[in-house]
Amino acid sequence: MKIMPQFIKDPLPVTNLGERHVPAVLLVDRSGSMSGAPIAELNQGLIEFGNALQEDQLALGRAEICIISFESNVQTETSFRPASEYQAPTLSVGGLTALNEAIEAGLDAIEARKEEYRSLGVSYYRPWLFLLTDGAPTDTEKESAAKSRLQEAIRDKKVVYMPMGIGSADTAKLQSYYPPETAAKTVLKADAAHFREAFVWLSSSLSVISNSDPTMTDTVKLPPTPSIITVGI
Amino acid sequence: MATYYGRFGTRYTTAGQLGSGGEGTVYTLSGYNSIVAKIYKDSRFPDGNSRAVMERKLKAMLAMNVPYTVSGVPRFAWPQDILYENNVMKGFIMPEIHTKYKIYDMYRGGRNAVREKLYPDYTWKYSVQFAYHLAWLVDYLHSYNIVIGDFNQSNIAVDVQSGTVVIIDCDSFDIRDPITGEHFPCTVGLPEMLAPELQAVGNLSQAAFTKSSDYFSLAIHIFRLLMDNADPFGGVITTGASMSSIPANQAICNGECAYVRNVPGKKIPSWSQKPEMLPPEILGLFRRTFDYTALTAKKNISRRATAYDWAMALQPYGMAEPNPLLKRCPVNRKHVYPAHNRRCPWCEQEAETKTQGKPAVKTAADRTENKTTDRSRQKKKKKKNPWPGRFFRAAVVSALLAAAYRYYTVQESGRAEKAKDLFWEGQQGAAISAPASDSSVPNQGNSAVSVPASDSSAPNQENSAVSASASGSPVPNQGNSAGPAPASSESLPLQELLAGKADGSDDELYGTAEEEKTEYILEGSDSRYIAEEELYPLTQQEIQLARNEIYARHGRRFDTDWIREHFEGTDWYTPQYDPDYFDQNLTAEFNEYEKANIDVITAYEERMGYY
Ligand SMILES: [Zn+2]
Numbered sequence: 001m002k003i004m005p006q007f008i009k010d011p012l013p014v015t016n017l018g019e020r021h022v023p024a025v026l027l028v029d030r031s032g033s034m035s036g037a038p039i040a041e042l043n044q045g046l047i048e049f050g051n052a053l054q055e056d057q058l059a060l061g062r063a064e065i066c067i068i069s070f071e072s073n074v075q076t077e078t079s080f081r082p083a084s085e086y087q088a089p090t091l092s093v094g095g096l097t098a099l100n101e102a103i104e105a106g107l108d109a110i111e112a113r114k115e116e117y118r119s120l121g122v123s124y125y126r127p128w129l130f131l132l133t134d135g136a137p138t139d140t141e142k143e144s145a146a147k148s149r150l151q152e153a154i155r156d157k158k159v160v161y162m163p164m165g166i167g168s169a170d171t172a173k174l175q176s177y178y179p180p181e182t183a184a185k186t187v188l189k190a191d192a193a194h195f196r197e198a199f200v201w202l203s204s205s206l207s208v209i210s211n212s213d214p215t216m217t218d219t220v221k222l223p224p225t226p227s228i229i230t231v232g233i
Numbered sequence: 234m235a236t237y238y239g240r241f242g243t244r245y246t247t248a249g250q251l252g253s254g255g256e257g258t259v260y261t262l263s264g265y266n267s268i269v270a271k272i273y274k275d276s277r278f279p280d281g282n283s284r285a286v287m288e289r290k291l292k293a294m295l296a297m298n299v300p301y302t303v304s305g306v307p308r309f310a311w312p313q314d315i316l317y318e319n320n321v322m323k324g325f326i327m328p329e330i331h332t333k334y335k336i337y338d339m340y341r342g343g344r345n346a347v348r349e350k351l352y353p354d355y356t357w358k359y360s361v362q363f364a365y366h367l368a369w370l371v372d373y374l375h376s377y378n379i380v381i382g383d384f385n386q387s388n389i390a391v392d393v394q395s396g397t398v399v400i401i402d403c404d405s406f407d408i409r410d411p412i413t414g415e416h417f418p419c420t421v422g423l424p425e426m427l428a429p430e431l432q433a434v435g436n437l438s439q440a441a442f443t444k445s446s447d448y449f450s451l452a453i454h455i456f457r458l459l460m461d462n463a464d465p466f467g468g469v470i471t472t473g474a475s476m477s478s479i480p481a482n483q484a485i486c487n488g489e490c491a492y493v494r495n496v497p498g499k500k501i502p503s504w505s506q507k508p509e510m511l512p513p514e515i516l517g518l519f520r521r522t523f524d525y526t527a528l529t530a531k532k533n534i535s536r537r538a539t540a541y542d543w544a545m546a547l548q549p550y551g552m553a554e555p556n557p558l559l560k561r562c563p564v565n566r567k568h569v570y571p572a573h574n575r576r577c578p579w580c581e582q583e584a585e586t587k588t589q590g591k592p593a594v595k596t597a598a599d600r601t602e603n604k605t606t607d608r609s610r611q612k613k614k615k616k617k618n619p620w621p622g623r624f625f626r627a628a629v630v631s632a633l634l635a636a637a638y639r640y641y642t643v644q645e646s647g648r649a650e651k652a653k654d655l656f657w658e659g660q661q662g663a664a665i666s667a668p669a670s671d672s673s674v675p676n677q678g679n680s681a682v683s684v685p686a687s688d689s690s691a692p693n694q695e696n697s698a699v700s701a702s703a704s705g706s707p708v709p710n711q712g713n714s715a716g717p718a719p720a721s722s723e724s725l726p727l728q729e730l731l732a733g734k735a736d737g738s739d740d741e742l743y744g745t746a747e748e749e750k751t752e753y754i755l756e757g758s759d760s761r762y763i764a765e766e767e768l769y770p771l772t773q774q775e776i777q778l779a780r781n782e783i784y785a786r787h788g789r790r791f792d793t794d795w796i797r798e799h800f801e802g803t804d805w806y807t808p809q810y811d812p813d814y815f816d817q818n819l820t821a822e823f824n825e826y827e828k829a830n831i832d833v834i835t836a837y838e839e840r841m842g843y844y
Binding site for chain 2: 015016017018019020057058061084118119120121122123
């Protein structure tokens with residue numbers, strides 16, 4: 001059952017068309033297990049994310065954010081829009097974990113935005129797909145399709161996959177969405193209490209990608225992670 | 234709070250943190266107002282040697298003793314002292330730059346743009362002024378043999394108050410110790426700003442940054458300022474290839490700038506300003522810098538417009554209004570554009586983006602219709618021909634400059650400084666109104682560079698009102714008439730002289746230039762062998778005309794409207810022969826030079842993909 005009313009905003013037009021854009025999708029888990037402290041921190045984190053974006057004006061003019069939440073259903077909270085128009089949604093919890101469907105939706109959103117970029121002649125960096133979840137997917141019947149699509153996208157360098165496990169997340173499960181040959185299957189772990197810092201860190205990741213050209217090398221240099229985030233392999 | 238000691242024992246105590254970047258943190262200092270401390274992160278120096286090199290570099294910079302303040306405004310954050318902690322170099326002292334705004338805030342237009350908030354009356358002229366200030370600053374640094382190197386948009390701050398630009402991160406500059414001669418190369422850069430010769434270098438610590446590579450980055454900054462933040466190497470890819478699969482650097486490596494040449498598979502986006510909006514002499518500087526291919530990239534390095542070229546070309550357009558080189562749109566008074574445009578390019582741009590939900594795209598071919606040749610006898614409907622404008626416009630500028638020069642020589646015949654000398658010294662010359670000065674800010678006395686030429690409230694400023702007549706000027710026939718125009722209050726006669734044209738219609742403006750006849754594109758193409766190099770500076774249309782010129786000398790008629798009109802505008806052309814008749818019967822009469830030159834031009838056109 002839906003707790004939130006359907007709230008889908010139309011994508012906003014691309015701004016600063018002559019600059020190289022960074023499309024980023026945040027897939028956020030608001031399944032029942034997120035109730036209590038985790039969802040409160042997630043909401044606060046989405047606000048902090050906006051604040052953190054404001055601190056880097058170059059990134060602000062180049063990044064575009066789309067937020068997709070999932071529980072039993074997948075819902076677009078905010079469609080792609082310039083980071084300068086970012087508004088933090090307030091999420092509430094309930095339901096299962098349609099993670100695989102969310103991955104498909106995230107990749108669809110990226111493809112649609114890229115199509116728009118192409119027709120406008122807007123160049124872009126490799127899109128980012130952030131996955132913030134505390135639990136394992138429940139829509140297992142869709143897992144193999146979503147997984148192979150994401151793996152192919154990673155393999156073809158069409159997306160940067162950045163899973164972030166919340167609390168007792170199944171790290172191995174999140175790693176399994178990487179192509180098997182990927183050497184470093186990074187999963188970032190964040191305690192619910194430290195969501196805020198995690199979002200600040202996401203923003204500074206966007207700044208770095210805005211300030212550097214990932215086509216020079218295959219690896220993306222991230223800023224040093226805050227101490228509270230432990231990097232798991 | 235931490236305490237550091239300077240080279241000679243001065244004690245500095247940090248107070249608040251101003252900002253933090255990848256390689257260091259900037260702090261305010263207790264007891265000091267105008268200086269701040271940059272303290273390096275230890276990760277900046279992976280080994281003791283790299284720290285020692287930076288220490289020597291900072292010492293060299295202090296020894297260079299470059300005046301970093303011009304007209305009371307710091308123009309770059311030059312080191313003032315070196316900071317030590319337990320005899321280990323930890324950072325340096327530099328002037329505080331009171332701004333959080335960067336040059337990209339001036340690139341970006343639109344409803345919520347920062348620049349609209351800073352300068353509610355921001356117009357294209359402001360962009361010209363920032364471009365001029367930037368070019369001036371690059372030229373200034375180069376005169377001290379300083380190469381900026383990492384010349385990216387985050388390293389250029391905007392001093393809102395005085396309306397100028399300030400270069401930060403001076404410790405990455407490429408410099409040479411004036412005493413030991415040790416070279417401290419720049420080792421960092423932002424790929425989207427790097428010249429083609431640096432793109433190929435995988436590791437920038439091996440790259441050789443030069444004044445020429447600065448010129449390339451400078452041209453990108455100026456392009457973004459003047460062209461509404463368009464990427465000169467951007468565009469709509471028409472070949473179906475995914476844009477992210479084409480590394481951006483490849484466009485720079487291959488010179489894929491659709492604004493200055495026909496790039497197969499790439500179109501100028503419909504939302505973008507069209508290059509013809511730019512004054513021809515400014516577009517010419519972009520051509521010199523961006524019109525190359527992978528094959529000609531190396532050769533083209535020496536052709537790039539220099540910072541001095543840019544400053545001289547931009548300065549007249551940044552002068553205070555009424556400025557005969559600028560027009561203001563009757564519909565929207567915030568639309569300011571070069572006077573050669575018959576219609577407001579900003580209104581046209583708005584119409585373009587409004588009428589198209591899914592933006593259609595204009596091709597380079599659309600813009601330069603009949604691009605193939607007259608040989609192919611295309612009888613397309615003629616579009617607006619940008620050609621006459623170019624020549625008339627050059628003539629107007631010539632007349633203007635000649636008038637200014639005559640006036641100057643009469644009034645100031647004793648003084649013979651070259652414009653460049655004046656240009657150097659902000660106190661004396663370098664007159665251009667900075668953005669802030671237009672908003673009737675009275676206290677502009679602190680900065681001669683930002684004194685508007687027509688502002689009589691600052692009469693003691695010796696402004697070179699129109700000093701574009703220096704030797705570097707791309708304006709024809711002005712080669713040696715170096716000499717600044719009169720000072721601000723004295724420049725009125727010139728303004729009056731041109732007042733009628735400033736407010737007049739296009740026809741009036743163009744009408745003043747009737748005596749200007751277009752001469753040959755390639756002089757003597759019937760009596761000498763043309764070298765391919767002579768074609769490099771020419772546009773596609775010019776080259777096409779140059780080839781047809783050989784036919785025109787013999788009286789061949791032309792079917793293509795714009796080609797026919799071009800030759801009919803010259804005083805040497807006499808149309809005699811039907812094109813078909815000529816091609817079948819008379820081409821055999823071409824002499825050896827003409828035959829060879831047609832071959833050279835045709836081969837070049839083919840190689841450039843102009844067919
Ligand atoms: Zn207009």
